[in-house]
Amino acid sequence: MTIVEAVIIAIVEGLTEFLPVSSTGHMIIASSLMGIEKDAFTKLFEVAIQLGAIMAVVVLYWKKFFDFKRPLFYVKLAVAVIPALVLGYLFSDKIDAMLESPLTVALSLLLGGLVLVWIDRAFQRPGIHEEENISFGKAFIIGCWQCLAMIPGVSRSASSIIGGMQQKLDRNLAAEFSFFLAVPTMAAATAHSLILKDWELAPGVKSKGYEMLLGSTDKLVLFIVGNVVAFAVAWLAIRFFIGFLQRHGFRWFGYYRIAAGVILLILLGLKVIQ
Structure with a gap:
């Protein structure tokens, strides 16, 4: 992976992590189009640059994250993240295998797009407009919805927002809670x-992620640059998303996902992407 390829993937991550379009799916597409080898470092990089995107949420909502007078906020996040922690631990290898499948991404983008086109009309009577009114049970259920994003192309943001709206949160609150939940997840x-995680560098040769980075100056530089770029782009994307959501809802993201899924299926059919 070159520095230019790392920056492009980081831009894709920052743009798409908090939009309901699937950051993992778009990174898989981007790396496939650029012909980047799916080695251990590439897989590590695509996960680890989420760190930059996480920091964008913390900076934008720092008053919320560091308001220690409201401990229940942290407890709700802890409850909501439990399903992802359990399933992620149990199915880590299967999730990694799916990360190599552009076909899975294409189908998930298409089906998820159809759901987003429908979502605004499905939940028109929200009853919860403030985070304080989200119960522990509702937080847990939203966390269960988030687990759908373990399938590449589904979108962590989309699944947790849909879960929030299904639990009667208004769409702005559902989006914000999705951002908050992203941090521990x-x-x-x-x-x-x-x-x-033990990453397989070659048959019989394994390494921890931090060992991979510290053992190579080039890889460490790519990791740092990727996170800085992801942070800056995610910060802008979050600010855009909330304003766009207030004006237009989710349908345009649904149309985009449908178009992206169809185009990706065509590219796979033409063998432009393997």
Whole structure:
């Protein structure tokens, strides 16, 4: 992976992580189009640059994240992240295998787009407009919805927002809670990829993520640059998303996903993407 390729993937991550269009799916498409080899470092990079995107949420909502007078906020996030932690631990290898499948991404983009076109009309009578009114049970159910995003192309943002609206949150609150939930979820995924997971560099040769980075100056530079770019782009994307959502709802993201899914299926059929 070159520095230019790393920057492009980081831009894709920052743009799409908090929009309901699937950042993982778009990174798989981008790396496939650029012909980047799906080696251990590429897979690590695509997970670990989420760290930059996480920090964008923390900076934008720093008053919320560091308001220690409201401990229930942190408890709700902890409850909501439990399903992802459990399933992510149990099915880590299967999830990694799916990350190599552009066909899975294409079908998920298409089906998810149809759901987003329908979603604004499905939940027109929200009853919860403030985070304080989200119960622990509702937080847990939203966390269960988020687990659908373990399928590449589904979108963590889309699944958790849909879960929030299904639990009667208005769409702005559902989007914001999705941002908040992203922090512990993505922090756990990043920590697992860097510290706990054994990456196979070659048959019989394994390495922790942090060992891979510290053992190569080039890889460490790509990791740092990727996170800085992802942070800056995600910061802008979040600010755009909330304003766009207030004016237009989800349907345009649905139309985009449908078009992207169809185009990707065509590219796969023509063998432009393998």
